[in-house]
Amino acid sequence: MKKYVIGLDYGSDSVRAVLVDTDNGEELASEVHLYSRWKNNNYCNASLNQFRQHPLDHIEGLEITIKSILNQCEVDADLIKGICIDTTGSSPIPVNKDGIPLALTKGFEENPNAMMVLWKDHTAIEEANEINNLAENWGGINFTKYEGGIYSSEWFWAKILHVIREDEAVKKAAHSWMEHCDLITYLLVENKDLKSFKRSRCAAGHKAMWHKDWNGLPPQEFLNQLDPYLGALRNNLFEDTYTSNEVAGTLSAQWSKRLGLSTSTVVAVGTFDAHAGAVGAKIEEHALVRVMGTSTCDIMVASKEYIGSKTVRGICGQVDGSVIPGLVGLEAGQSAFGDLLAWFKNMLSWPINNLVLSSDLLSKDQKTQLKEEIESNFISVLSEQAENIPLSESIPTALDWINGRRTPDANQELKAAMSNLSLGTKAPHIFKALVNAICFGAKKIVERFEDEGVAIHSVIGIGGVARKSPFIMQTLANVLNKPIKIAVSDQTPALGAAIYAAVAAGIYPTVIEASQNMGSDFEAIYYPEKEKVDTYNHLMQSYNELSAFVEDITNNEHAELKISDEVNNHFKADSCHKKDRADILKKAINEHQI
Structure with missing residues (x-):
């Protein structure tokens, strides 16, 4: 039955x-x-x-x-x-x-x-x-x-x-x-x-x-x-x-x-x-499953013998049985994936919503039809035009930290940034930069696992982005230089x-057996395009440089605010003389290495 x-x-x-x-x-x-x-x-x-x-x-x-x-x-x-x-x-x-x-x-x-x-x-x-x-x-x-x-x-x-x-x-x-x-x-x-x-x-x-x-x-x-x-x-x-x-x-x-x-x-x-x-x-050992939605979660499993007493730095935890009982579940992720692209879409939509769709020149039915047409074509047209921009053309460098950074090394104080803008930069260029950014953020996660001794043999993509955006998935395969299988289930x-x-x-009797019998099949595989892998490696260097710069100034700003608070608290005391203030400031600066 x-x-x-x-x-x-x-x-x-x-x-x-x-x-x-x-x-x-x-x-x-x-x-x-x-x-x-x-x-x-x-x-x-x-x-x-x-x-x-x-x-x-x-x-x-x-x-x-x-x-x-x-x-x-x-x-x-x-x-x-x-x-x-x-x-x-x-x-x-x-x-x-x-x-x-x-x-x-x-x-x-x-x-x-x-x-x-x-x-x-x-x-x-x-x-x-x-x-x-x-x-x-x-x-x-x-x-x-x-x-x-x-x-x-x-x-x-x-x-x-x-x-x-x-x-x-x-x-x-x-x-x-x-x-x-x-x-x-x-x-x-x-x-x-x-x-x-x-x-x-x-x-x-x-x-x-x-x-x-x-x-x-x-x-x-x-x-x-x-x-x-x-x-x-x-x-x-x-x-x-x-x-x-x-x-x-x-x-x-x-x-x-x-x-x-x-x-x-x-x-x-x-x-x-x-x-x-x-x-x-159908996760298995040495497979990285990327769950791609508003954010991403990157999941792996490993045997206790493989992990041993090792702790993987800067991820979101390693827990016995959290994915498959009997195996250690490893989690990482990006605080924004689809959210970064949604932010860009919402920003570009401002003049449409506030000028075009509020115009008295259009009827209510025309506004409804126009809004539906824009909604259905917005990302696909951007993707098509961004994909057609040759990699030899100047493309901005962007960071994917629009909602902070989850992995590697959680820091929600970090913000997104963009460099290499020019008068020739158009919306598809920025969209391409944002797609690159979320793929570069994914590579940082892969690099962290591999640097910590956790080998990745295959990558599986699931979620709406994985199924609906060949452009993003092909870019991801090129950046990671690994094939990516896409699960067929919505x-x-x-x-x-x-x-x-x-x-x-x-x-x-077990999750592994149930997963093999009931889990999703795969509908596509994206293979790295060898002629583009080196170019993305070069672009990744720009991402790393911008990341280091933004993280450095964020940390300095945070330390300076802390120094200011500490010094101000001391200065409030009536007994704090001019010489004492100078000593306090010098000590605070030295302690925070500013």
């Missing part, structure tokens, strides 16, 4: 569900739902790097997408054996003692600090710096050692620390915090005991400094030095973590009724979208989540 599973994939802009045949991975139905509040930019402020999402966007999307895929197929509910949730991350949200998000409780309905703090929210840069400083200097274990040695403002503890310092009401009301993937899983299962609920190994290991070497999360004596709230919070979080082939629970009576499913349906432990995507793309992370669900439901 046929058996089916559901994968639910929460991205930055939308949630998608797929109904999958466990025999062969055939995707029988799929549905995508855009977050309505997010689309309206509610609770967000891009100028402050604040990006928050209301849990109602996620709950509504859950119900709408699953009901839709069930309506599309006449499948007996009893034959749907499992569900698994994957989400973006780190995207924590505060909850009360009953596990209810604060944003769903009285008084917090419109408070951004009570919302889910999306992965791309960078309001916690200073808090991340504090965590890194403490981890290096507190005299005990450096708890960032398995997270690349640098804690990021994109991650769990930094975000919580920022929010509770900014909002006393949220601090008092937040009994615990949950990653997005844990929250949606918790929502669906019958068991509502927060303490015994099975939290994601993937989320905790890569983003919350959880590791078996120190028996779980960092200890209270470390967290208390950041804020006593964090030390107390640790008691309301978790000790153990679980991989996504395990059962978190069964579908609750309430949600089985709302969705039209059986209470015997297994709900697997949650995971992150990129890790599920790697499973959906919903590879959701497919990977469905694979985890099939294992949790007992249909397959």
